[in-house]
Amino acid sequence: MRPPRRGLRRTIEGADGAIEISRDAAGIPHVHAATTADALHGLGFCHGFDRQLQMVVGRLVGRGRAADALAGSDELVALDTLFRRLDLGRGAHEQVARLAPRGRDLLRAYCDGVNRAFRRHMPWELLLLRHRPAPWQPADAILLTRLMGYLGLAQTQGDMERVLVELLQAGASPQLLGELLPGQLDAFDAELLRDVRLGTRVLPLAAGGLGLPSLAGSNAWAVAPSRAAGDAAVLASDPHLVINQLPATWSEVVLHHGERWCAGATIPGLPAVLIGRSADVAWGLTYGGADAIDSWVEECRDGCFAREVDGERRWPAFRARSELLGRRGGQPLTLTIFENEHGVHAGAARVAGRYLCTRWSAAQDTGAASLDAMFELLDARDCDAAQAQVRRVELSFNWILADRGGSIAYQMSGRLPRRAAGTTGLVALAGSDPRHDWTGFLRPDELPHRENPAQGFVASANDDVNHLAAAPIITLPVARYRFERIVELLGSRSDWTAADFEAMQMDRLSGQALRYLELLRPLLDGDERFAAVAAWDCVYDDDSREAAWFEAFRTALVEDALTTVCGEAGPFILHETTIVAASFGLLDDVLLGPDSGWHGADGRDAAFLRAARVAFAARPSTLAQRQPLVLAHVLFGGRVPAWAGFDRRTPGLRGGRATIHQGQRLRSGGRDMVIGPSYRMVTDLAGTALRTALPGGPSDRRTSRWYASGVEGWWSGRSKTLSAR
Secondary structure (H helix, E strand, O other), rough: OOOOOOOOEEEEOOOEEEEEEOOOOOOOEEEEEOOHHHHHHHHHHHHHHHOOHHHHHHHHHOOHHHHOOOOHHHHHHHHHHHHHHOOOOHHHHHHHHHHHHHHHHHHHHHHHHHHHHHHHOHHHHHHHHOOOOOOOOOHHHHHHHHHHHHHHHHHHHHHHHHHHHHHHHOOHHHHHHHHHOOOOOOOHHHHHHHHHHOOOOOOOOOOOOOOOOOOOEEEEEEEHOOOOOOOOEEEEEEEEEEEEEOOOOOOEEEEEEEEEEEEEOOOOOOEEEEEEEEOOEEEEEEOOOOOOOOEEEEEEEEEEOOOOEOOOEEEEEEEEEEEOOOOOOOOEEEEEEEOOOEEEOOOOOOOEEEEEEEEEEOOOOOOHHHHHHHHOOOOOOOOOHHHHHOOOOOOOOEEEEEEOOOEEEEEEOOOOOOOOOOOOOOOOOOOOHHOOOOOOOOOOHOOOOEEEOOEEEEEEOOOOOOOHOOOOOOOOOOOOOOHHHHHHHOOOOEEEEEHHHHHHHHEEHHHHHHHHHHHHHOOOOOOOOHHHOOOOOOOOOOOOOHHHHHHHHHOOOOHHHHHHHHOOOOHHHHHHHHHHOOOOHHHHHHOOOOOOOHOOOHHHHHHHHHHHHHHHHHHOOOOHHHHOOEEEEEOOOOOOOOOHOOOOOOOOOOOOOOOOOEEEEEEOOOOEEEEEEEEEEEEEEOOEEEEEEOOOOOOOOOOOOOOOHHHHHHHHHEEEEEEEO
């Protein structure tokens, strides 16, 4: 099978023969090689050539060296401090040694390909910054696997647990917090938590402060032949991540290795196709949402922490390490970081008091199993074989699988802690009590999974799958609106095609708006200003003024409730953090309840009417006007004139927080973030083609014709064909 003859073409020498690389009409590289090792060498070359800037910036962030290499801003110093504390690169070389012999060879071949491209050129942005990147090492791929699993995923869960402590200390009552998280706060020790000394806070003490990180949500589903128009399974996947940046998160590729092939989306710096298909199997993913990060309250003094051993209180010492944090244009900072078996200490361990220690299960001792699994996935011949591999991945993902024989499956992956009975991990417990320790990790076969269900489809939209697990693993379930809409649509017919799935990925009906309007209609009956909203079909069309009105209404309602519960911190929580976005389904259950204390003494109806008055008073606008979307360059976004072309403006963000085509505009740490479909992929297993859309292009070079070549098609809902033929 020969590569397509469109676009640029080059040949490089591999260990086992010539590696041919060409681009199709969309600029996507097609790599042809005799062996898997040479194909991954070619992938590394493509990543190093097209996305060197993205890879280098990602590595600098993961190592906590961005402030030294890029800019000495307070924002980057705070980011570096976070990642120096996490130390995600710890033990990476040992993980490389733990790879299976084949895995080590494949990873080395990939890195050699990256460095081949690095030697040929260097982005002018790095020349301008006078930063010459070191060669790409196998340990860097281990670092990136951990970074991918933490930033915006595990981090959101960990910070939400910390927020509970801060809200309690800010005056929120345990009763109202328990209303938000029913059944989750049984172990909540208010007296213990009120005394915790917090270092850097998520919520502001007076003014300023950092917000929560970005969060993510995603869709993936597959139908068996019994629900398809043809005789094969059909699969769709669209991960929702931050999209207001260029280059795009994902990089597409088609790999031919010997007689086999694989196509789909990769993360530059990693030798893995994370969303895509081979000739035999297709796979998509969503974030699993499993709680893999916990905090403990440690009683500290003189660099030691309290520990009960055989009924006796002892004071073992924390492990201490020093980190020199460089600052471009400024003086370096020295960080002293304390750790114990409960993770990283949040304060000054030598000052007596109670502090939090936090541990993420995948921060260390991970990476090898994940990479080995993704290498073996390339050769999987059916769903059973693919499922056996993806369950080995150490990050919390939901995998949707389909094979050419018509089988479909769902599988969760992740290195998830085994906790003591009666504890959930959502509440920080006393670290001195060994009964609160993790007792190991769940086995892969204990994680949620389903194979060939009678309904003829499998789906994931970050929904609660505790009922499929051997132990409770999700403590902050995502709102079910997207999942319920997907299930409703998939169950409504038995003639699905790939084209239908493409249209379904653009669906913008909001189940959230439907719920609220049921209560609003009788309250506002007779108010002519509400007539158009009352007749609204709850579809988030771009020109919908009703959707814009509803967004203004709910924003006012949430701000009113947060002010009632959290006082002056309420508006900050809503407008400057992602707390509300991460828990909006839980918050809806509270706000829609008839007797919720979150509405204050006046009750729900009065709160709804107050919020409606605010929405009526707002300047009328369409949804697109309310939700502007500019894709900004990773380094120069907003810093150079628009005519320079580094940033790309779209007609506006499409969809809402509760629609299949998700769209959310947020602020965190003073930064605007837009969450939406970062990649769309649909494939029919009867053929070999994928239909895809990417909010960007193959290259991170502003001067390349493929810098933002996919943006217009992605926004408008038009897909392109990515074919192995």
